[in-house]
Amino acid sequence: MTKTFTEAALSRLATRALVGLGLDERDAADASRILVLGELMGLSTHGVGRIESYGERLDLGGIKARPDIRADKVAPAIAKVDGDNGVGPLVGMRSLEAAMTMARETGVGIIFARASNHFGPVAPYCLIAAEAGFASIIGSNATTTIAPTGGRDARLGNSPVGFCVPNPGGQPIILDMALSVVARAKIRNAAKKGEAIPPTWATDKDGGPTTDPQAALDGFLLPIGGHKGYGLALIVDLFAGLLSGAAFLTKVSSWSENPEAPQDLGHFFFVIDASRLGPPEWLAQRMREFAAIIHDTPPADPASPVLLPGEIELGRLERHRRDGIALDPALVAKLEALASRNSPAGP
Amino acid sequence: MTKTFTEAALSRLATRALVGLGLDERDAADASRILVLGELMGLSTHGVGRIESYGERLDLGGIKARPDIRADKVAPAIAKVDGDNGVGPLVGMRSLEAAMTMARETGVGIIFARASNHFGPVAPYCLIAAEAGFASIIGSNATTTIAPTGGRDARLGNSPVGFCVPNPGGQPIILDMALSVVARAKIRNAAKKGEAIPPTWATDKDGGPTTDPQAALDGFLLPIGGHKGYGLALIVDLFAGLLSGAAFLTKVSSWSENPEAPQDLGHFFFVIDASRLGPPEWLAQRMREFAAIIHDTPPADPASPVLLPGEIELGRLERHRRDGIALDPALVAKLEALASRNSPAGP
Numbered sequence: 001m002t003k004t005f006t007e008a009a010l011s012r013l014a015t016r017a018l019v020g021l022g023l024d025e026r027d028a029a030d031a032s033r034i035l036v037l038g039e040l041m042g043l044s045t046h047g048v049g050r051i052e053s054y055g056e057r058l059d060l061g062g063i064k065a066r067p068d069i070r071a072d073k074v075a076p077a078i079a080k081v082d083g084d085n086g087v088g089p090l091v092g093m094r095s096l097e098a099a100m101t102m103a104r105e106t107g108v109g110i111i112f113a114r115a116s117n118h119f120g121p122v123a124p125y126c127l128i129a130a131e132a133g134f135a136s137i138i139g140s141n142a143t144t145t146i147a148p149t150g151g152r153d154a155r156l157g158n159s160p161v162g163f164c165v166p167n168p169g170g171q172p173i174i175l176d177m178a179l180s181v182v183a184r185a186k187i188r189n190a191a192k193k194g195e196a197i198p199p200t201w202a203t204d205k206d207g208g209p210t211t212d213p214q215a216a217l218d219g220f221l222l223p224i225g226g227h228k229g230y231g232l233a234l235i236v237d238l239f240a241g242l243l244s245g246a247a248f249l250t251k252v253s254s255w256s257e258n259p260e261a262p263q264d265l266g267h268f269f270f271v272i273d274a275s276r277l278g279p280p281e282w283l284a285q286r287m288r289e290f291a292a293i294i295h296d297t298p299p300a301d302p303a304s305p306v307l308l309p310g311e312i313e314l315g316r317l318e319r320h321r322r323d324g325i326a327l328d329p330a331l332v333a334k335l336e337a338l339a340s341r342n343s344p345a346g347p
Numbered sequence: 348m349t350k351t352f353t354e355a356a357l358s359r360l361a362t363r364a365l366v367g368l369g370l371d372e373r374d375a376a377d378a379s380r381i382l383v384l385g386e387l388m389g390l391s392t393h394g395v396g397r398i399e400s401y402g403e404r405l406d407l408g409g410i411k412a413r414p415d416i417r418a419d420k421v422a423p424a425i426a427k428v429d430g431d432n433g434v435g436p437l438v439g440m441r442s443l444e445a446a447m448t449m450a451r452e453t454g455v456g457i458i459f460a461r462a463s464n465h466f467g468p469v470a471p472y473c474l475i476a477a478e479a480g481f482a483s484i485i486g487s488n489a490t491t492t493i494a495p496t497g498g499r500d501a502r503l504g505n506s507p508v509g510f511c512v513p514n515p516g517g518q519p520i521i522l523d524m525a526l527s528v529v530a531r532a533k534i535r536n537a538a539k540k541g542e543a544i545p546p547t548w549a550t551d552k553d554g555g556p557t558t559d560p561q562a563a564l565d566g567f568l569l570p571i572g573g574h575k576g577y578g579l580a581l582i583v584d585l586f587a588g589l590l591s592g593a594a595f596l597t598k599v600s601s602w603s604e605n606p607e608a609p610q611d612l613g614h615f616f617f618v619i620d621a622s623r624l625g626p627p628e629w630l631a632q633r634m635r636e637f638a639a640i641i642h643d644t645p646p647a648d649p650a651s652p653v654l655l656p657g658e659i660e661l662g663r664l665e666r667h668r669r670d671g672i673a674l675d676p677a678l679v680a681k682l683e684a685l686a687s688r689n690s691p692a693g694p
Contacts, residue, residue: 225576
């Protein structure tokens with residue numbers, strides 16, 4: 001039996017679970033916000049289920065429950081954030097807040113964050129920024145799974161990056177993506193079903209093309225567009241890892257292989273105050289025209305209209321906010337168990 | 348017989364050609380700088396040959412030779428540039444200069460430029476910014492050639508975008524790319540040779556997959572990574588076109604179909620003063636480590652070592668600066684003819 005949660009109820013449960021893992025109440029609420037928004041947007045691999053995996057590392061001391069996160073302003077529009085090995089979405093939220101504070105002054109705020117961990121899905125940060133009137137570019141580095149073009153060893157993470165433009169009174173446009181053609185999970189599914197995969201998804205362990213999902217799982221994910229996606233993944237790591245002072249490329253410690261070690265992941269948050277560019281009506285009018293041109297594209301398949309990036313996720317968010325969201329009972333039980341650590345009846 | 352030019356000699360010829368087309372001497376020198384760097388980097392489709400096509404539009408009044416380019420600072424770190432329909436690389440250079448001036452103050456400078464034209468290759472802007480110590484993200488919109496994912500009409504340009512991180516005392520890393528899998532020229536070549544093309548390059552006119560180059564030329568370019576590249580092309584136009592106040596999507600006038608009409612192209616220039624993040628030795632050391640990790644990747648083909656984005660282009664630039672560059676005599680003759688308009692013996 002699935003249980004249906006309102007956004008508020010899910011936020012309370014997620015917050016209590018993080019408090020059960022040792023986080024301070026306010027920190028837990030802020031970190032939960034990202035994961036709950038991810039869940040409501042249907043990004044369930046990056047939703048509240050992540051609390052369990054973060055919890056394993058919190059319990060091992062691989063992540064600090066009570067970090068001392070500091071922003072060091074190095075220019076009127078730039079700050080470096082030291083995440084002090086806190087939970088990723090908490091470092092992310094503090095970074096986003098600091099970026100927006102600077103952008104209110106100078107029009108732009110840029111944060112380079114280091115000493116962080118997996119910061120959850122990117123789209124919720126973009127959405128929070130958009131609702132406050134900011135355009136954004138946000139990214140993180142990640143454990144290596146992609147080989148550089150022409151190489152046969154993983155040297156780059158399948159780094160997520162998001163872009164967003166706000167839309168006063170309407171839906172923002174949010175692009176949130178990783179740079180591989182497909183996620184490893186899709187190759188695992190093909191292997192389970194014994195199906196061949198397209199040669200564009202991954203290489204074998206020697207960096208050669210393969211359609212065998214098992215060979216692909218022993219090999220490396222291929223980035224979108226060959227050398228172009230390789231270049232983009234590399235740029236994300238240069239901004240998120242190298243410029244931030246975090247670990248980069250193969251220096252990023254693997255979460256799964258060394259759960260007890262700090263990962264020293266890095267993120268970047270660029271936010272731009274769109275209200276400096278023109279009044280809200282000006283921007284809203286242009287966003288309406290832009291969306292109309294895309295939506296009016298004759299579809300290749302008449303049953304599948306052309307969509308804007310993020311439209312599906314924002315539709316799910318709206319629906320889940322209205323109707324509530326049904327969660328897997330096993331997940332709910334795990335979150336309840338973490339939450340109960342904190343109650344008088346807990347251990 | 349090809350003629351070999353030093354960088355200085357090529358710059359003089361390109362500048363004189365633009366002066367012949369009516370540009371002021373200083374403006375011509377600045378615009379030439381981008382095209383000459385593009386030529387020396389081997390980006391010959393975006394090199395000094397562009398002066399001829401810019402010239403056709405200058406002669407028709409489609410581009411203004413003496414624009415009044417203005418930067419309107421709307422926040423300490425943001426300015427909007429009105430290009431007044433000037434030659435693109437001139438609007439681009441003025442925009443880049445304004446962005447770097449703001450970034451010296453606040454750490455970051457963002458320009459949104461409108462009323463512009465084709466601004467040449469992106470990599471030279473990135474290189475100029477890097478040599479002054481700035482990381483950059485730079486892009487432009489373009490005439491529509493790409494259909495949105497699931498659509499069968501061109502609604503997006505094959506917009507170029509560049510990313511760069513500076514490297515004090517060494518080579519910066521520059522990624523300069525458009526968002527289609529291949530350029531139309533590559534499909535045209537296949538058509539000439541009567542060869543089939545991979546189904547990932549383009550669609551036919553109904554938005555369906557095709558391996559027939561002629562059907563592809565009647566259809567639309569495919570973006571890298573399907574919906575991911577579609578999303579990226581759309582984001583570039585949101586930043587370059589929509590936020591700048593320029594034309595966007597199908598509102599961009601076609602250079603080839605309406606050469607006499609202003610295109611109202613838009614660009615964005617984000618520059619970040621990397622020296623605010625740490626001393627030059629810190630950055631240089633990290634860039635060395637980063638490059639070493641990528642270069643040390645075991646290659647799939649032992650004869651082809653793994654390269655960084657921009658490495659080939661920066662190698663060509665170095666070689667051409669040392670040895671000079673040989674140009675097609677027909678191109679030289681055309682540039683000389685434009686340059687002679689300006690001399691006492693000219694028309």
